Amino acid sequence: MVKNNYLKKKGWSQLYCRLALLAPLSLSVLPNQATASILFPESLVYAKLRTQQNISGKVVDATGKAVSGVTVREKGGKNSTSTDINGNYNLAVSTPDPILVFSSIGYIGQEILASAAEKVILKQTEDVLDEVVVVGYGNQKKTNLTSAVSQVDAKVLKDRPSPTVVNMLQGAAPGLVISRNSGRPGAQGLNMEVRGATSANGGVAPLVVIDGVISSEGTFMALNPNDIENISILKDGGATAIYGAQSAGGVLLVTTKKGEKGKSRISLMSNMAWQMPANIPERLSLIDEMNYVNTARANTGLAPEYNEEDLNYAINGPTFVLGSNGQWRTYNQENLIDKVVKKSYTMNNTNLQFSGGNENVTYMASLGNMSQAGMFKIGEDHFTRWNARANISAKVNEYIKLDIGSAFIDQATDNPQDGGYGLDGGGNGILRQFFSSRMRFPIFNEDGTYYRSGTSSAFGYALLKDGGFNRDRSSTYFNNATATINKLVKGLEVKLMYSREDITKQNRNFRRTVTFYSGPEATTASQLNNPNNYSIMDYKTLSQNYQAVADYDFKLGSDHNFHIMGGYQLYSYDYQTLGATTKNLYVNDNPSLNFTSDPVNKSNSQSALTEKMQSYFGRFNYNYKEKYLFEATIRSDESSRLTPGQRVKVFPSFSAGWNMSKESWFDGISTVVNELKPRISLGKVGSKVGIGYYDFIAQLQTGSNVLLGDSRQTYLYQSMIPAVNLS
Incomplete structure (x- = not known):
C-alpha cells in the first residue's frame, strides 16, 4: 500500500x-x-x-467530375494528402483557420480557406484544355491533333544567347536536328532536318512559313528571336501534306508577336556573351617537332633532317641564320596559333520593343541589333544584324479586321580574305596552314616584311591581314497584309492575304597582291594574288504570295464537331544575278571596276530564274466529344517547273486518333498517365529538290574554246537533253 x-x-x-x-x-x-x-x-x-483537427472535402472539375490525384496541403504546414479516385480528401491541420492549397498537373492551383473547402472546383489550365497549336493554314486545339506537331514558344528561346534562332532551336524540339559545319560569324553553314534525310536526292530542308507566308530559310535564320511568339514543327505526312510539293522535309510555321490591348509597354533587353574556340589543338615546340622529324626519318632508314647545330638554334636562337649556300635557315619559336586565334570573343544582343493597344487597334514594334566578333585576331572577321518589325491589327468594323506586318533585316558580314584557299577546309586552307606548316618558318622577316617558303610556311597570315577583303551585305524587306472577314455567317471565317518579300544581296571580293621575301637576297620576292582582282556580285529575289482561305465550323447536336477549310494560293518567285569582275588593277588599294583599261581583264555575267505555282487545298476535321478524331487534307499543286500538261500533282493525307483521356474509365489511371492518345496517319508529300527551273525544255549555253584563224570564237550549244515528260 x-x-x-x-x-x-x-x-x-x-x-x-x-x-x-x-x-x-x-x-x-x-x-x-x-x-x-x-x-x-x-x-x-x-x-x-x-x-489533430481534420478537414475533409471533395475536388471536382468545372463539369462536376471528380478529380483524383490532386495534392492538398496546409499552407505553412507540413501535412499533405491526395484526393482519391472519387475526388475525396482528408487532411490533418495544425491551425484553427488554415488555408488549404490545391494543386495538380493540368489545373490552375488554388488557395482556399478550410471552412470553404468542402467542395472545391478546379479549372483546367489553358495549356491543357484550350492550348492552340498552329498547323497548316490555321490552328487546332492541341487535344484534338491527330498528326505529329511539336511547338516551341518564346519562353524556350528567351534564355538562349545565340546568334540566330536556328542555333536556339538545337535540342528544343524532338525530331528537329540542327547541325553546322563552321563557327564563322554570319556563315555557320547551318542545316535543319526534320526526322532525318527524306529524299533520294539528299537532305531536304524544311519549308519555312512566317505568319502564313512561304519564306526562305535564310530569312528565317535572320529573324530577331525576340520577335517570335512560337514555332510549330510539322513532322509527319498527316501534318505536312497540306503543303504538297514543298513538304517532304517537314514544315516550320513561325508566328511573330502581336500587340495586346492595354497600356503601352516598353521593354529593353541587352546581353553580352563571351565565346571561345571549343577545341584548339596545341602545336609542338620547335625542338620537339625537329626531334620527331628526325625519329621518323630514322625509323625509315634515312639520315636525320636536323643536325646538332639546328637543334641548338631551335633552343637558343637566333631566328635567322645565313647558310653557307647563301640561303636563310630559319628557327622560329613563336606560337603561330597565338598570333592568329583569339582566346575569346564577344557577341552582343540588344532589343527594344513597344506594344499596346485598345479594343480596336493593337500594335507591336521592335528594333534589334546583334553583333558577333570572329575568332581571327587579324583581318576582317565580324557580323552585324539589324532587325526592325511592326505588326498592327485594326478592327475596321464588326465584320472586318486588318492585320499588317512589315519587317526589315539588314546584315553585314566581313569575311576574312582567304585568297581562294578557303578558311576552314583542307589542302592549304588558312586555318589548317597554322597547324600543318613547319614551325621553323616565321611569319615575318627581320625587317618586318612577310616571309614565305613555298606551301610549307603559314603564308595565310599575310592573306588575312593584307590580302584584301570579302564583304557580304544583305537587305530583306517583308510586307504582309491580311483581311479577316467573319460573323457574316455563323461559324464562317474568310482570310484574304497578300505578301511580298524582297531580298537584295551583294558580295564585294578584293584580292590584293601580297609580296613575300624569302631570300637568298633581301630583294628576292614572290607574290600571291598576282594579278590582283576585284569582283562585285548582286543578287535580287522577289517572292509574292496571294492567298484566300475560308474556314467553317459547325456542330450536329452537342457531340459531333466538324471543321471544313478550303483555300487557293498563287506563289511567284523571281531570282536575278548580275556580276562584274576585273583584274590587274592600276592600284593595289581602294579597288574599282574602272581601274583597268584592257577589255581582256574585264568580264561580266547575268542570270535569271522564275517560278510560279498555284495551289488548291482543303482540310476536313471531325471529332465526337473530342474522343474520336479524324482529319483529311488534300492539296493540288501546279508548278511551272514541270512539263506542260503534266504539271498538276495531288497530295492527300488521312489521320485518326483516339483520345483515351476523355473516356470515363481513364480516371482510374489518370494519376499515373495524364494523357494517352493513340493515332495513325498516312500522307503523300513532295519535294522540288533535284528538279531544275527549266529542265523540260532544251537549254543553250555559250562557249569560247574554239579558235578560227587567230581569234577565239564564241558559239552556242545545247548543254543537256530536255526531260520532256518531267512530272
Missing part, C-alpha cells in the same frame, strides 16, 4: 513538472483562467485536440 502511494505521488510529480514547462502555452491559450493547478491539464488537452 505504501509502495502504491509512493508510485502515485511520483507520477503526479512528473506530471506537474511537465505541466510547468507548458505553463506559458496554457496561459496564452486561456489567459482569463487563474487556477493553474486545475487548468494545466485542460489546456494541454485543448492544444492536443487543436493539432
